[in-house]
């Protein structure tokens with residue numbers, strides 16, 4: 001290639017790079033639900049901070065402790081529960097995408113992987129629930 | 138019977154004259170139900186305005202060059218039928234997240250560099266002499282990576298990825314899917330050479346699993362799956378010392 005053509009082929013073209021609009025996540029339902037999924041971490045973190053505070057309060061002994069039961073707290077907890085469920089369900093469904101292994105040289109179907117995750121979740125919830133209720137008595 | 142017509146709006150941008158892109162509207166005949174969006178653009182170029190610029194080649198969903206944004210969604214315009222939009226109108230803009238060179242043509246340089254960076258070829262520690270014959274593979278071994286080898290480099294996944302839109306240092310869906318294609322290939326021994334790029338913070342860890350790349354992919358490559366699987370594999374390699382052995 002001659003020096004001249006080499007230079008001319010390198011002439012920079014002016015391009016236009018559109019900026020990503022701040023409301024990009026409203027463009028599609030898929031983007032919106034992704035943002036909801038990411039946001040669920042925030043109320044969960046708040047609720048866990050509250051739990052730490054409750055544990056600290058309970059640590060001072062049973063005499064002065066009373067469990068929080070005001071309506072705003074119950075409403076807050078129910079909202080947090082819904083976010084936690086949404087987060088857990090989307091997270092466990094991911095397992096079908098991520099986990100890939102073979103049994104007897106055949107890939108395990110992703111539906112089975114997801115079902116096993118939900119099964120494990122259910123068993124863990126029952127065990128934790130039983131332990132908490134058992135200790136509460 | 139009156140001739141069916143459809144309104145097509147297309148992005149126009151002349152870097153020598155325009156400060157920013159604008160939309161131009163064309164009213165064209167929709168003469169045949171088998172017409173695709175690319176046919177509409179070709180009609181405009183042949184009969185209305187020869188200066189309209191866009192890329193295309195095979196017209197059959199193979200070359201990957203005709204990707205554009207059609208009514209907000211990244212599409213291969215040769216595979217998007219007008220009948221799916223009619224009687225509504227169609228707005229065709231360049232692929233999101235890339236610099237616009239002219240009209241509907243985007244700059245592919247960054248994408249090409251990213252593809253190259255993951256060394257998309259079979260790497261052997263030691264080449265076998267030709268006389269030793271082929272590297273044989275079973276059908277099961279091919280099945281391990283077949284899905285990830287279907288990519289046609291159309292860049293629709295990059296246009297759909299908000300992570301790439303917000304930070305173009307991200308290696309991106311197709312490049313990671315291609316890296317996985319080679320890492321899963323039983324003939325390849327180059328995973329360690331690709332790791333610095335794919336396990337980098339601008340590699341798989343930049344992805345927060347929006348998942349839209351897999352939704353728009355016209356070839357069923359499922360790059361989101363490739364990325365999440367690579368995250369798991371690189372973590373296992375990191376945690377387990379023996380995982381780092383070849």
Ligand code: SF4
Pocket residue numbers: 287288289290291292293294295310311314350353354355356357358359360
């Ligand atoms: S992964 Fe799919 S969408 Fe992305 S470049 Fe390849 S074929 Fe196109």
Ligand code: FES
Pocket residue numbers: 193194195196197198199200201202203204213214215216
């Ligand atoms: S023209 Fe080749 S994929 Fe559309």
